[in-house]
Amino acid sequence: MPHTSGQPTDSGKERNGSTDTFRAPGISGGESVPLAVPHPTRHLWSRHPWLWFILPAIIGYAILFIYPTARAFYLSFFDWSGVGPIGDFVGLKNFQRLLTNDRFWNAATNSAKLFLAIFILQNTVSLGLALLLNRKTRMTHVYRTIIFLPVVISAVATGIIWVLMLDPQIGVINPVLEDIGLGSLKRGWQSDPAWAMKTVYLVQFWQWNGMAVVLYLAGLQNVPDELLQAARVDGANRFRAFRDVTFPMLAPAFTIVTVLAFILIFRAFDLVYVLTGPQGAPGGYTHIIGVLIYGDAFGTSGFSTQPRLSYAIAEGVTLFVFLAGASGLLIKALGKRKEAIA
Amino acid sequence: MSSVERSPLSTGKTWSNVPSAPHSAWRRRLSRLASEVAWHGALILACAFVLLPIIIVFFGSFKTIPEFFAAPYGLPKQWDLTNYRQAWADANLQTALVNSVISTSFGVIASTVLAGLAAYGLARFDFAGRNALRLLFIGGLVVPVQLIILPLFVIFRQAGILGGLLPLCLIFAVFGIPLATLVLTGFFALLPRDLEQAARIDGASHLEIFWRIMVPLSRPAIAAVVILNGVWMWNDFFLGFILISDPDAMTLPVAIMAFRGTYLTKWGLIFASVIMSSVPVIIAYLMLSRQFIAGLTAGSVKG
Numbered sequence: 062m063p064h065t066s067g068q069p070t071d072s073g074k075e076r077n078g079s080t081d082t083f084r085a086p087g088i089s090g091g092e093s094v095p096l097a098v099p100h101p102t103r104h105l106w107s108r109h110p111w112l113w114f115i116l117p118a119i120i121g122y123a124i125l126f127i128y129p130t131a132r133a134f135y136l137s138f139f140d141w142s143g144v145g146p147i148g149d150f151v152g153l154k155n156f157q158r159l160l161t162n163d164r165f166w167n168a169a170t171n172s173a174k175l176f177l178a179i180f181i182l183q184n185t186v187s188l189g190l191a192l193l194l195n196r197k198t199r200m201t202h203v204y205r206t207i208i209f210l211p212v213v214i215s216a217v218a219t220g221i222i223w224v225l226m227l228d229p230q231i232g233v234i235n236p237v238l239e240d241i242g243l244g245s246l247k248r249g250w251q252s253d254p255a256w257a258m259k260t261v262y263l264v265q266f267w268q269w270n271g272m273a274v275v276l277y278l279a280g281l282q283n284v285p286d287e288l289l290q291a292a293r294v295d296g297a298n299r300f301r302a303f304r305d306v307t308f309p310m311l312a313p314a315f316t317i318v319t320v321l322a323f324i325l326i327f328r329a330f331d332l333v334y335v336l337t338g339p340q341g342a343p344g345g346y347t348h349i350i351g352v353l354i355y356g357d358a359f360g361t362s363g364f365s366t367q368p369r370l371s372y373a374i375a376e377g378v379t380l381f382v383f384l385a386g387a388s389g390l391l392i393k394a395l396g397k398r399k400e401a402i403a
Numbered sequence: 404m405s406s407v408e409r410s411p412l413s414t415g416k417t418w419s420n421v422p423s424a425p426h427s428a429w430r431r432r433l434s435r436l437a438s439e440v441a442w443h444g445a446l447i448l449a450c451a452f453v454l455l456p457i458i459i460v461f462f463g464s465f466k467t468i469p470e471f472f473a474a475p476y477g478l479p480k481q482w483d484l485t486n487y488r489q490a491w492a493d494a495n496l497q498t499a500l501v502n503s504v505i506s507t508s509f510g511v512i513a514s515t516v517l518a519g520l521a522a523y524g525l526a527r528f529d530f531a532g533r534n535a536l537r538l539l540f541i542g543g544l545v546v547p548v549q550l551i552i553l554p555l556f557v558i559f560r561q562a563g564i565l566g567g568l569l570p571l572c573l574i575f576a577v578f579g580i581p582l583a584t585l586v587l588t589g590f591f592a593l594l595p596r597d598l599e600q601a602a603r604i605d606g607a608s609h610l611e612i613f614w615r616i617m618v619p620l621s622r623p624a625i626a627a628v629v630i631l632n633g634v635w636m637w638n639d640f641f642l643g644f645i646l647i648s649d650p651d652a653m654t655l656p657v658a659i660m661a662f663r664g665t666y667l668t669k670w671g672l673i674f675a676s677v678i679m680s681s682v683p684v685i686i687a688y689l690m691l692s693r694q695f696i697a698g699l700t701a702g703s704v705k706g
Contacts, residue, residue, distance in 0.1 A: 110609050111525075111527075111530055112524075114609070114613070115520070115521045115525065117520060117521075118540070118584070121580070122540065122580055125555065125574060126546070126578070128554075129551045129558065130550070130554075132558075133550050133551065133553060136553075136554060143557070190449055194446070204446045204450060205696070207453055207454060209695075210454075211453055212699060213638075213695060213699075214685070215638035215640065215684075216638060218680060218681045221460075221659070221663065222460045222677065225460055225670070225674065231471040233476045236475040237476060267452070272700070275700050276700055279700060324545060328547045328548060330548075330640075331640040335640070335660070354550075359645075370557075374550065377547055377551075381545070381550050
């Protein structure tokens with residue numbers, strides 16, 4: 062790293078505090094007069110005080126974040142079950158295998174569907190609730206507090222809470238349907254292939270709806286009232302005022318809500334694991350990418366009980382590359398949209 | 404329609420002065436009442452969607468097994484604490500609670516200190532590679548935990564510390580850095596430089612400036628970071644699930660899932676344990692709901 066020095070306001074004052082290199086007072090040319098021969102490392106510290114601040118985080122981050130990530134990329138080129146010495150170098154074979162594996166594509170498709178479902182719900186239900194909440198009454202705060210509540214509840218608790226709703230034996234939804242005369246709709250919500258993934262959408266939405274509502278609400282509160290009133294004066298009806306004034310100004314909130322959901326859902330594990338287990342019951346219909354990687358790494362997948370760590374790592378690397386690339390593109394595309402409007 | 408057309412009638416104050424007013428003002432009031440009812444109705448519906456499952460689980464936590472079949476969504480027959488007492492003992496919740504408190508507080512404090520120092524360095528000094536470094540920290544947000552945990556699992560196994568609470572604490576301390584850096588760098592960069600310069604003229608060191616000026620001025624941002632990281636660490640299941648095998652080292656979510664695995668159909672006990680594990684975070688949320696909402700959305704607003 063090139064050692065270009067300090068801050069623009071580098072006045073020499075700050076050096077007095079922490080080093081034994083002193084500047085002769087009154088000399089402005091930057092000629093320091095060392096009282097003793099400065100220790101080379103001390104010199105480095107005093108010239109670059111920011112190093113002091115960044116180093117602790119860098120060290121921790123390098124050991125427990127950057128190194129393991131690099132190590133993951135390295136291991137993805139080997140054939141290794143995870144125990145014993147690392148196996149043979151196999152090049153891109155793990156990637157080739159996973160890209161031609163139906164289970165991988167099944168899980169990837171389910172993750173994509175889950176994202177799409179949440180995306181749609183966020184831009185209809187959550188946005189609608191945010192519009193409703195965008196006025197100040199005594200009850201607004203109460204409603205907002207309740208709607209946001211599931212965001213702070215753990216995924217484990219959420220999953221178990223919804224098992225009580227959906228379970229075929231002790232579940233609540235089936236008896237309720239029966240009691241209101243809709244008994245024909247009763248089913249094993251989580252065991253019916255046509256409904257299993259939909260229940261995952263529902264529960265995921267239950268947990269994260271509040272986040273989208275609050276982010277959209279923050280966006281709405283940035284829309285100046287005068288602008289809306291001006292539009293109304295110009296003869297725009299409520300819908301047109303929303304479409305032409307409010308909606309464009311929601312672009313930043315839309316970007317945040319979408320990118321956040323994207324990252325959260327493609328990395329998701331806890332909630333879906335609690336709801337439908339390690340194999341995406343029934344029969345892989347709710348298998349998502351985060352659960353698939355776990356199963357392949359530790360050998361709890363239905364396909365094979367053999368742990369295949371390096372193969373699972375290759376799946377993780379693929380997911381990482383996809384997430385980094387796609388969220389970069391998303392931010393860029395959505396940012397452009399914002400510029401086009403401005 | 405538009406505000407220009409609004410007559411004094413709509414204010415509701417002067418209507419009696421206008422001869423033809425009473426009828427139309429009455430209708431106006433009625434339609435306003437209707438829209439008010441619709442507004443509350445829609446929001447109450449949304450709140451019911453959130454609250455009903457929680458309330459039903461709360462009822463369930465007091466029920467005996469036969470009651471689940473007899474009255475699936477009804478009130479429990481008795482409100483005694485049998486389920487709670489047994490779950491507390493059998494699920495080892497006391498130990499789990501202590502473990503959750505230890506790992507979450509260690510993770511929150513360590514990551515906030517590390518990221519706070521780093522954010523000061525990144526926001527207040529100009530040096531080559533500053534942006535690259537910032538990106539390196541914040542880029543951690545898109546690294547899937549599923550990827551990074553696998554090599555870490557191997558590393559901790561080699562180090563012989565796998566299974567206990569220590570690896571989780573260390574990982575929390577470091578995994579909290581990306582979000583904390585994102586929020587704090589953004590906040591520090593916005594603070595005016597005058598104070599800092601004045602302090603430097605008075606001979607304050609950088610560390611003093613950081614501790615005496617930046618930290619006190621950044622309380623809201625620090626609170627946001629603490630809440631943001633605290634909530635996910637407290638609620639984390641995946642990392643603890645993979646790293647902890649010793650029952651005495653389990654955090655709350657891990658202990659509850661283990662409990663659920665062994666007590667498959669003892670529903671009342673499982674729901675009691677869910678309620679007990681959620682109470683601390685729900686109470687904290689209800690007391691500080693504004694801060695929670697601001698905090699949990701702070702990371703995203705700047706991104």
